[in-house]
Amino acid sequence: MVNDNGKINDDAAFVDAYERRLAGGVATEVPAPWRDEIEQMVRVHARIAALPLPEVSPAVRSVVLTAAAQSAVENSAPQSIFARLAEYLFRPGPILVAASAAALLIAVSARNDKTMAPVSDMGAVALNDRPLPVLTAEPEPAAAAVASPAPTAQVAATAPAAVEDLGAPTAPAQDPLAAALAVNDDPPLQNAPIEAKPASLGPVGGERESADFVDNKGQYQKAAGREQLLALPPPKPAQVAGVDKMANAAIADKAGDNAGSARNDKLAVPAGTAIGMVANKKAAKDEDLAENAATKPAENAGAKPVENAGAKPVDYAPLRKAEESQRPAYQAAANLADNRAAPSAAPVAQRSVATKDEPAAENDDRGKQQQAVGADSAAALVARLRGEVEKTSEINKKLALLKALQAAALKAGDGKTAQWAKAQTTAAEAERVAPAKVNRAKATEPVQRKAGAASMD
Amino acid sequence: MWLLLMATILAVMALEAMDDEALMERFARGESRALGILYDRHCRSLKAFAIQQGAARPDDVVQDAFLRVVRNAQGFKGQSKFRTWLFTIGRNLCIDASRRDRFRNGPSLDAPMGDDDGPTLGERFASDAVGLDASRNTADLQFSKAYTIALEQLPAEQREVFTMREISGLSFAEIAEATQTNENTVKSRMRYALKVLRDALADFA
Numbered sequence: 001m002v003n004d005n006g007k008i009n010d011d012a013a014f015v016d017a018y019e020r021r022l023a024g025g026v027a028t029e030v031p032a033p034w035r036d037e038i039e040q041m042v043r044v045h046a047r048i049a050a051l052p053l054p055e056v057s058p059a060v061r062s063v064v065l066t067a068a069a070q071s072a073v074e075n076s077a078p079q080s081i082f083a084r085l086a087e088y089l090f091r092p093g094p095i096l097v098a099a100s101a102a103a104l105l106i107a108v109s110a111r112n113d114k115t116m117a118p119v120s121d122m123g124a125v126a127l128n129d130r131p132l133p134v135l136t137a138e139p140e141p142a143a144a145a146v147a148s149p150a151p152t153a154q155v156a157a158t159a160p161a162a163v164e165d166l167g168a169p170t171a172p173a174q175d176p177l178a179a180a181l182a183v184n185d186d187p188p189l190q191n192a193p194i195e196a197k198p199a200s201l202g203p204v205g206g207e208r209e210s211a212d213f214v215d216n217k218g219q220y221q222k223a224a225g226r227e228q229l230l231a232l233p234p235p236k237p238a239q240v241a242g243v244d245k246m247a248n249a250a251i252a253d254k255a256g257d258n259a260g261s262a263r264n265d266k267l268a269v270p271a272g273t274a275i276g277m278v279a280n281k282k283a284a285k286d287e288d289l290a291e292n293a294a295t296k297p298a299e300n301a302g303a304k305p306v307e308n309a310g311a312k313p314v315d316y317a318p319l320r321k322a323e324e325s326q327r328p329a330y331q332a333a334a335n336l337a338d339n340r341a342a343p344s345a346a347p348v349a350q351r352s353v354a355t356k357d358e359p360a361a362e363n364d365d366r367g368k369q370q371q372a373v374g375a376d377s378a379a380a381l382v383a384r385l386r387g388e389v390e391k392t393s394e395i396n397k398k399l400a401l402l403k404a405l406q407a408a409a410l411k412a413g414d415g416k417t418a419q420w421a422k423a424q425t426t427a428a429e430a431e432r433v434a435p436a437k438v439n440r441a442k443a444t445e446p447v448q449r450k451a452g453a454a455s456m457d
Numbered sequence: 458m459w460l461l462l463m464a465t466i467l468a469v470m471a472l473e474a475m476d477d478e479a480l481m482e483r484f485a486r487g488e489s490r491a492l493g494i495l496y497d498r499h500c501r502s503l504k505a506f507a508i509q510q511g512a513a514r515p516d517d518v519v520q521d522a523f524l525r526v527v528r529n530a531q532g533f534k535g536q537s538k539f540r541t542w543l544f545t546i547g548r549n550l551c552i553d554a555s556r557r558d559r560f561r562n563g564p565s566l567d568a569p570m571g572d573d574d575g576p577t578l579g580e581r582f583a584s585d586a587v588g589l590d591a592s593r594n595t596a597d598l599q600f601s602k603a604y605t606i607a608l609e610q611l612p613a614e615q616r617e618v619f620t621m622r623e624i625s626g627l628s629f630a631e632i633a634e635a636t637q638t639n640e641n642t643v644k645s646r647m648r649y650a651l652k653v654l655r656d657a658l659a660d661f662a
């Protein structure tokens with residue numbers, strides 16, 4: 001046995017030999033110098049081991065065990081209660097119930113916030129009368145949706161996408177429209193790809209509201225600011241349609257223009273109502289797209305595929321003929337002129353949507369232009385326009401026709417006709433100015449006479 | 458009823474089969490019967506240790522030691538053996554008691570208690586120390602007295618080591634841990650203690 005100093009520790013070796021001997025070791029294994037000593041200690045150890053240990057008072061035991069019992073209760077009771085509570089709370093059942101309740105509360109609170117926020121913001125007390133929305137898949141009528149316009153932020157958020165998607169299907173928002181259009185015998189050109197969009201626009205009804213915004217964008221876009229926007233009158237369809245008289249009139253004119261077509265004949269909705277307005281617009285757009293697909297496939301090569309997706313080749317010739325016979329010439333001319341300005345390969349949706357700053361009349365022209373896009377070839381149109389010009393005696397109409405003719409001729413490469421149209425335009429403008437001068441002279445003549453008489457007097 | 462009784466007996470038997478550390482863990486988890494088993498295992502050796510360490514009231518040492526075990530049960534991590542921990546507590550209690558009693562004017566060990574024919578305090582201490590009573594035979598009584606006197610002659614460190622090893626059965630490593638010394642020192646103290654006792658008890662060997 002070596003100690004810490006590197007020397008042999010006899011004490012430890014002796015004790016180890018003593019322990020081995022006590023453990024049943026043979027006496028001969030003990031080193032000889034320690035053998036007698038160790039044997040004596042083994043005998044003393046036997047005497048000591050034979051002595052009984054002292055008894056402890058029973059009172060000590062009771063005190064100790066009582067304290068142990070109290071400690072066990074104190075230590076184990078809270079732990080067991082906590083453990084039981086944890087076990088109870090973290091069972092799958094309560095967790096699912098709590099999660100469901102929390103989700104329901106969050107959904108209800110979020111929905112209430114969405115519903116009440118416009119009321120508190122714009123102060124439109126009338127909206128308070130609107131019942132809380134019900135979580136149903138049943139769509140509201142379009143007019144009712146228009147009567148509760150989306151907040152400005154929501155409008156701003158949905159407007160760009162809505163404008164781009166105007167040509168794309170917006171079926172869930174237009175369930176009443178779809179029902180109205182279902183009466184139509186026209187093939188469902190745009191109804192084919194119409195599918196329910198996922199409700200990613202926010203609350204229930206958001207899709208519908210955004211679609212309403214698109215369909216009634218004339219109202220929204222004419223509203224200069226938030227107050228104007230939010231101060232739109234509550235749900236009166238006629239009033240809704242009349243917020244912007246110009247736009248409404250344009251749409252109504254369009255409905256009237258289309259009245260001769262078989263399509264609008266079959267639309268059993270009044271043109272002045274919101275539903276009728278939207279339906280007519282939708283139908284007009286469908287026809288435009290169909291005509292484009294049928295007559296100008298090359299020009300539509302770059303158009304959005306979704307807009308022409310599902311468009312079937314339909315023979316619109318009879319309808320077009322009937323419409324062309326009733327359509328004023330200047331309308332076709334204006335359409336052609338606009339068509340020049342807007343590339344034909346541009347998406348039809350963009351061309352068919354009126355921008356915010358355009359006046360309503362231009363919107364109307366654009367709408368009419370949509371109907372004529374791709375209808376005739378340029379040369380035929382030049383010839384027809386020239387005929388119209390020669391037949392027309394009204395000067396303003398003639399001027400319009402001449403301008404259109406000039407544009408069409410340029411487009412058709414007919415420089416001669418273009419020069420002729422230009423000369424005619426100059427002559428017509430001179431002719432238009434001359435009567436006005438004569439009229440002004442006639443109007444001022446009596447006054448001058450009176451003044452002259454007075455001076456003579 | 459019988460099933461319950463049998464289950465209880467089986468549980469107690471299972472507890473008694475456990476080692477000290479497992480019982481302490483069970484007690485820390487709130488099973489008070491485990492401490493009862495630990496008490497029954499070690500109370501007498503602890504009392505003998507307290508007596509041989511000179512504690513005036515060895516039962517108090519035992520009680521206080523086990524109450525400390527109860528209070529600190531949550532802190533027992535099983536890094537050392539329960540017996541080492543218990544005797545360390547007992548040793549500290551004995552040291553505190555001896556410090557308290559150092560300045561106390563106690564009676565002489567050689568003075569007879571009660572009447573003049575009664576045993577002296579030293580004789581009573583010796584008999585308590587080895588658990589003998591007056592009914593035991595004279596040889597054992599004489600050996601007990603000689604043994605007690607021999608222990609008193611030992612230095613405190615050697616007596617402590619010898620008592621822990623011979624009476625309580627702690628290993629040298631455990632004694633070294635309890636006394637916070639190294640094992641070789643413990644063995645050296647043990648050898649000197651054995652040498653003194655061998656000389657003092659040579660007549661009984």
